[in-house]
Amino acid sequence: MLQNGITKLIETDLRALDKEIDGWLHSDIALVRQVSEHIISGGGKRLRPALLMLSAECFGDSGEEKVLLAAVIEFIHTATLLHDDVVDESQLRRGRATANATFGNAASVLVGDFLYSRAFQMMVRAGNMRVMQVLADATNAISEGEVLQLMNCHDPDVTEERYRRVVHLKTAKLFEAAARIGAILGGADAVQEESLADYGRHVGIAFQLIDDALDYSGDSAEMGKNLGDDLAEGKPTLPLIHALRQATDGQRELLRRAIVDGADETLEAIISAVRGSGALEYTRAQAVKEAHAARDAIAAIPHSHYRQGLIEFADFAVARSF
Numbered sequence: 001m002l003q004n005g006i007t008k009l010i011e012t013d014l015r016a017l018d019k020e021i022d023g024w025l026h027s028d029i030a031l032v033r034q035v036s037e038h039i040i041s042g043g044g045k046r047l048r049p050a051l052l053m054l055s056a057e058c059f060g061d062s063g064e065e066k067v068l069l070a071a072v073i074e075f076i077h078t079a080t081l082l083h084d085d086v087v088d089e090s091q092l093r094r095g096r097a098t099a100n101a102t103f104g105n106a107a108s109v110l111v112g113d114f115l116y117s118r119a120f121q122m123m124v125r126a127g128n129m130r131v132m133q134v135l136a137d138a139t140n141a142i143s144e145g146e147v148l149q150l151m152n153c154h155d156p157d158v159t160e161e162r163y164r165r166v167v168h169l170k171t172a173k174l175f176e177a178a179a180r181i182g183a184i185l186g187g188a189d190a191v192q193e194e195s196l197a198d199y200g201r202h203v204g205i206a207f208q209l210i211d212d213a214l215d216y217s218g219d220s221a222e223m224g225k226n227l228g229d230d231l232a233e234g235k236p237t238l239p240l241i242h243a244l245r246q247a248t249d250g251q252r253e254l255l256r257r258a259i260v261d262g263a264d265e266t267l268e269a270i271i272s273a274v275r276g277s278g279a280l281e282y283t284r285a286q287a288v289k290e291a292h293a294a295r296d297a298i299a300a301i302p303h304s305h306y307r308q309g310l311i312e313f314a315d316f317a318v319a320r321s322f
Helices: 003-008 009-026 030-040 047-057 065-088 101-105 106-127 129-152 159-188 190-216 238-246 249-261 266-277 281-299 306-319
Strands: none
Touching: 003 009, 003 047, 003 306, 009 106, 009 238, 030 065, 030 101, 030 106, 047 159, 047 190, 047 306, 065 101, 065 106, 065 159, 101 106, 101 249, 106 129, 106 266, 129 159, 159 190, 159 266, 190 266, 190 281, 190 306, 238 249, 238 281, 238 306, 249 266, 266 281, 266 306, 281 306
16 A cells, blocks of 8 residues: 555545545446456555546646546556456466456456446546547557567567566556646646656656566565566566576576576576576666656655655655565
């Protein structure tokens, strides 16, 4: 969960968000509701909606659209998780069985589609064309990122540049959109809007970098997923890319083979090689740079408790262990 200080700033909005989400999940089709509730109520941190709310409050009155559009952001994010877990054949998320493991791949894909389409119904309800443009562009970019990640899978020659492009599209773009929409709703000027968008992008990248480091260093119970999942799926994330650059000839062959074939009985040896290469320290250092860039991006935003909340949000993105 978010730090208490951040949560207290927007606790009223977060409670309203839960009610908003519950209302828009209604469907006469029982399976739609079951699958949606399974993942939405499964311990999500509500990071992206919180980012939208904090960004909006930096500029004062943000109107009644804030909670509705925060729910839109969460629906889009949840739809991507449903689809991700099917593509990755994941069995565990947030400490419990994934929706695809519980209800099957077909149900997960189709309910993901429902959440996407419901999100666009909600956007229409908000009636803000500028916001609709931002969300439509972000959703399209996320889809491109998913495809690009699929192309990178099982490719041991993926570069750090190619990896970062996936992170920007697949993860950071929705953080960026959330912060930008908050700025729009709050009445920010064009320069302030870009500052918040830059902040969101850097925070999103930092968040994903830490996620990828935790896949080789975290506690499975605390993270709610299995250690080494990315490796098992053949994903060459930054820790593995950096480890390949530092590896001995023998280690390099082991790591390349794991990316191509997926790790099985060699998982412990690969994790040991990654940890011993300095890759986790390198990845965390890159995440810290992104967090600092995020903080710098909002240096000119008027000081308030909400701007301080954004600073703490950036710190949380890199300090977390789950």
